Amino acid sequence: MVIKADKLNLDFETNDGVVHALRDLDLEIGAGEFVSLIGPSGCGKTTFLRVIADLETPTGGSIAVNGQPPEQARLARAYGYVFQAPALLSWRTIARNISLPLEIMGLSSGEQQERVERMINLVGLDGFGGKFPWQLSGGMQQRASIARALAFDADLLLMDEPFGALDEIVRDHLNEQLLQLWKKTGKTICFVTHSIPEAVYLSTKIVVMSPRPGRITDVITSDLPDDRPLDIRETPKFLEIAQRVREGLREGHADD
Amino acid sequence: MLRQKLLPVLTIIAAIAVIWYGFTVYLNAPWQLDQYEKSATEWSMTDLVRDTMAHDRPVLPAPHQVVAEIWKTTVKKKVTSKRSLIYHSWITLSSTLLGFVMGTFTGMMLAIFIVENRAMDKSLMPWIIASQTIPILAIAPMIIVVLNAIGLSGLLPKALISTYLSFFPIAVGMVKGLRSPDPMLIDLMRTYNCSRWQLFITLRLPSSIPYLFTSMKIAIAISLVGAIVGELPTGAVAGLGARLLSGSYYGQTIQIWSALLTAATLAALLVIAVNIAAQITQRMMGAPK
Amino acid sequence: MTGLQKLLNAAAALCGFYALVDGFTTLSPALLLAAGLVVVCGMRLSPALAAALPVVIRPQLDLVISLIAACAVLAALQDGMVGAVWGIAIAAWLHGWLAVEKTMADDADATGFNWVVSLGVPLFFGFWLLFFWEALTIGLGIPTVLLPPPSMIGARLVTSTAILMADFQQTFLKAVLAGYAIGCGSAFVVAILVDRSNFLRRGFLPIGNFISALPIIGVAPIMVMWFGFDWQSKAAVVVVMTFFPMMVNTLSGLSAASAMERDLLDTYAAGYWQTLFKLQLPAAMPFIFNALKINSTLALIGAIVAEFFGTPIVGIGFRISTEVGRMNLDMVWAEIAVAALAGSASYGALSLLERRITFWHPSYRTK
Numbered sequence: 001m002v003i004k005a006d007k008l009n010l011d012f013e014t015n016d017g018v019v020h021a022l023r024d025l026d027l028e029i030g031a032g033e034f035v036s037l038i039g040p041s042g043c044g045k046t047t048f049l050r051v052i053a054d055l056e057t058p059t060g061g062s063i064a065v066n067g068q069p070p071e072q073a074r075l076a077r078a079y080g081y082v083f084q085a086p087a088l089l090s091w092r093t094i095a096r097n098i099s100l101p102l103e104i105m106g107l108s109s110g111e112q113q114e115r116v117e118r119m120i121n122l123v124g125l126d127g128f129g130g131k132f133p134w135q136l137s138g139g140m141q142q143r144a145s146i147a148r149a150l151a152f153d154a155d156l157l158l159m160d161e162p163f164g165a166l167d168e169i170v171r172d173h174l175n176e177q178l179l180q181l182w183k184k185t186g187k188t189i190c191f192v193t194h195s196i197p198e199a200v201y202l203s204t205k206i207v208v209m210s211p212r213p214g215r216i217t218d219v220i221t222s223d224l225p226d227d228r229p230l231d232i233r234e235t236p237k238f239l240e241i242a243q244r245v246r247e248g249l250r251e252g253h254a255d256d
Numbered sequence: 257m258l259r260q261k262l263l264p265v266l267t268i269i270a271a272i273a274v275i276w277y278g279f280t281v282y283l284n285a286p287w288q289l290d291q292y293e294k295s296a297t298e299w300s301m302t303d304l305v306r307d308t309m310a311h312d313r314p315v316l317p318a319p320h321q322v323v324a325e326i327w328k329t330t331v332k333k334k335v336t337s338k339r340s341l342i343y344h345s346w347i348t349l350s351s352t353l354l355g356f357v358m359g360t361f362t363g364m365m366l367a368i369f370i371v372e373n374r375a376m377d378k379s380l381m382p383w384i385i386a387s388q389t390i391p392i393l394a395i396a397p398m399i400i401v402v403l404n405a406i407g408l409s410g411l412l413p414k415a416l417i418s419t420y421l422s423f424f425p426i427a428v429g430m431v432k433g434l435r436s437p438d439p440m441l442i443d444l445m446r447t448y449n450c451s452r453w454q455l456f457i458t459l460r461l462p463s464s465i466p467y468l469f470t471s472m473k474i475a476i477a478i479s480l481v482g483a484i485v486g487e488l489p490t491g492a493v494a495g496l497g498a499r500l501l502s503g504s505y506y507g508q509t510i511q512i513w514s515a516l517l518t519a520a521t522l523a524a525l526l527v528i529a530v531n532i533a534a535q536i537t538q539r540m541m542g543a544p545k
Numbered sequence: 546m547t548g549l550q551k552l553l554n555a556a557a558a559l560c561g562f563y564a565l566v567d568g569f570t571t572l573s574p575a576l577l578l579a580a581g582l583v584v585v586c587g588m589r590l591s592p593a594l595a596a597a598l599p600v601v602i603r604p605q606l607d608l609v610i611s612l613i614a615a616c617a618v619l620a621a622l623q624d625g626m627v628g629a630v631w632g633i634a635i636a637a638w639l640h641g642w643l644a645v646e647k648t649m650a651d652d653a654d655a656t657g658f659n660w661v662v663s664l665g666v667p668l669f670f671g672f673w674l675l676f677f678w679e680a681l682t683i684g685l686g687i688p689t690v691l692l693p694p695p696s697m698i699g700a701r702l703v704t705s706t707a708i709l710m711a712d713f714q715q716t717f718l719k720a721v722l723a724g725y726a727i728g729c730g731s732a733f734v735v736a737i738l739v740d741r742s743n744f745l746r747r748g749f750l751p752i753g754n755f756i757s758a759l760p761i762i763g764v765a766p767i768m769v770m771w772f773g774f775d776w777q778s779k780a781a782v783v784v785v786m787t788f789f790p791m792m793v794n795t796l797s798g799l800s801a802a803s804a805m806e807r808d809l810l811d812t813y814a815a816g817y818w819q820t821l822f823k824l825q826l827p828a829a830m831p832f833i834f835n836a837l838k839i840n841s842t843l844a845l846i847g848a849i850v851a852e853f854f855g856t857p858i859v860g861i862g863f864r865i866s867t868e869v870g871r872m873n874l875d876m877v878w879a880e881i882a883v884a885a886l887a888g889s890a891s892y893g894a895l896s897l898l899e900r901r902i903t904f905w906h907p908s909y910r911t912k
Contacts, residue, residue, distance in 0.1 A: 091905040261747065261751075374649040392846075398877055402691055481760040504854055512763075523759050524758075
């Protein structure tokens with residue numbers, strides 16, 4: 001089990017009182033799974049991802065990443081994290097951005113160079129290593145940020161709406177590439193999105209969440225085939241799963 | 257909220273006061289010890305601490321001495337008296353304000369020319385920046401003397417120094433502000449086929465207001481500095497600068513420090529005043545509070 | 546030609562015409578030639594001519610005419626400025642403006658760095674500043690004890706080089722550089738230490754901001770009392786003046802990195818020093834350079850003003866205050882020129898360095 005959350009709770013103190021960001025979350029994610037967290041804004045999907053990454057501390061319940069508390073998992077560099085924005089350092093070239101985590105982990109410069117080259121090739125940015133982030137398009141920047149998360153070869157990849165700001169065509173393209181990458185590397189991926197087609201297309205498991213308080217309303221295991229061309233989105237099977245996700249989302253809203 | 261903001265500031269101020277007292281004892285001790293030696297007095301540590309804080313012309317006066325001096329020269333003196341700090345502050349304040357108003361006007365005009373005409377932008381902008389590398393404060397005394405020679409005396413020469421210093425932040429901030437409207441909004445105005453003048457009045461000017469007030473905060477503080485330095489060469493007649501100079505001539509350190517502290521208070525009050533004006537204006541323009 | 550260009554051209558032609566009529570019998574041949582050229586240029590207002598011979602509306606032509614006229618005026622300055630000469634001087638300036646205006650219009654769509662526009666135009670403006678300074682002081686016979694003409698100041702710069710160098714060395718090379726290095730350096734270190742504690746940062750930032758706005762220059766007499774007459778007391782003033790702007794800017798800079806970038810470094814379990822060197826300091830560079838540039842002028846001012854309160858018999862501030870007393874205004878202005886040159890050079894050097902180091906900042910980006 002890569003991630004195991006048990007009765008996880010997280011409350012924020014704000015000026016308007018206590019906000020229940022996460023309420024009694026139970027979830028298990030196995031090795032090699034591609035899990036999407038989907039829900040309207042405020043449902044705690046990003047917060048949950050940040051708890052896994054030890055960027056937030058839960059106020060109740062327990063969570064284990066690779067059988068360890070999140071902090072130890074973070075110190076052991078157990079995961080790569082991709083943010084909503086590329087978050088590339090603008091004073092470093094693409095190559096030096098990708099090597100940032102490697103520098104921090106103290107890898108030899110030969111090893112760094114070799115890995116950076118491999119990662120640039122993996123995300124299809126060949127020839128752009130010497131460019132600065134602001135010289136690249138949004139899609140390319142996000143690919144560079146994925147390459148950076150993959151660079152130190154953690155088995156777990158946490159992605160927080162990585163393609164949210166991109167246009168549909170670029171997004172489709174990156175979705176396809178992400179799937180191939182996942183199959184090639186066999187990593188466990190935790191993916192936050194608010195797009196139903198994206199969640200269904202990518203995932204082996206879809207976690208539907210709802211807000212106030214943030215909680216899980218449905219967990220759907222997808223039985224789509226492993227090989228997924230883009231036009232799988234027109235098949236009845238796909239639409240059926242999408243329908244179930246949509247119902248789950250609507251249910252969460254019903255008690256508003 | 258208040259505790260989060262105020263507590264750290266008060267702590268640091270308290271720390272500064274403690275360090276100041278420490279230095280008062282340390283810096284004034286040599287002379288005091290010398291006195292003890294001469295008069296062969298027995299002394300204890302408490303005596304030393306007490307006596308070092310009671311010098312007439314200390315190397316460094318204790319904070320309470322400075323505060324007492326300010327109290328004596330503000331509340332207990334008539335406002336019209338030549339020894340009243342309020343009188344001197346008023347002299348400095350009036351030339352500060354005059355210079356600030358003239359500087360703000362000049363800066364705004366320059367900014368408008370620069371934004372509306374590219375030749376002006378390229379010709380003027382580098383010189384505006386270069387103008388500030390001339391140590392005007394350093395030649396302020398000369399300017400005052402020269403202006404006096406051609407019959408300009410009193411308030412105006414000092415105010416001109418303040419003007420020279422304060423137009424710069426205003427011009428730079430205003431240029432930034434006048435150029436700050438979103439290109440999309442400018443395009444929108446173009447679709448209405450509006451004139452340059454309408455674009456300026458309806459879009460550029462309102463967008464520049466926040467930048468203007470930020471610059472005015474810097475400008476008013478620097479105007480005060482200009483007025484004080486402008487008072488240095490006027491033969492120590494009146495104003496906070498004159499108090500500094502006469503204090504340094506006669507070794508009256510307490511007088512120097514009380515003038516400095518008054519100047520600091522004045523600076524704070526002026527910046528607060530601009531801040532309040534900014535808040536009122538921006539609220540009138542519909543900014544969230 | 547645009548409306549503004551036509552207006553400038555017409556005004557210049559009118560001035561030239563006035564000069565010709567008013568001074569036909571009295572003006573020197575050079576001035577007459579200049580006035581004639583200006584008047585002939587007025588014919589460009591006819592659209593037919595501009596269409597038939599586009600070369601006549603090139604900015605280069607205006608540049609040449611303005612320079613010819615300016616030289617003719619400068620050569621005739623000693624004989625006093627009469628109305629006709631003023632007319633030519635103004636016409637010369639209007640043609641100079643026209644040249645710039647046209648160059649700008651041609652350059653409007655160009656992208657990238659243009660040396661002519663970025664360096665030539667400001668220098669050209671400087672030329673006109675000096676031109677009118679010279680023309681006004683000599684032409685109107687302003688006493689040199691009030692405002693000496695630039696030519697006289699230039700002569701001083703050449704003949705008194707040794708004194709100027711000694712003053713420069715005392716004030717700039719000793720007091721300013723030492724004070725600047727100590728002030729900025731210590732403020733940088735203090736800011737990094739303070740930044741480690743949230744509590745201290747919340748205390749130091751408002752206080753530092755407040756002190757930066759104070760007339761710190763007032764401590765000059767105290768520093769002279771404490772550290773003596775030589776350059777050390779001036780350096781001390783510079784230290785106090787430069788410390789707070791640097792501390793405040795560095796502090797703001799150290800928290801300039803976005804929350805997301807900090808989280809990123811957290812996910813790598815980066816240590817304090819790694820975060821400092823790889824994220825915080827690079828992100829703080831624009832702020833730090835801002836302070837370094839502000840301080841470069843503050844330092845010069847501080848050192849010179851401190852010299853008014855007591856100094857050995859050398860130094861820019863000392864020379865200014867004594868030569869003012871002796872009414873040697875040309876020497877005073879020569880010292881000012883040296884100080885302004887040193888100030889501009891430091892500022893320019895810092896700007897170049899800033900451009901190199903913070904090339905990634907949105908204000909410098911080139912695709």
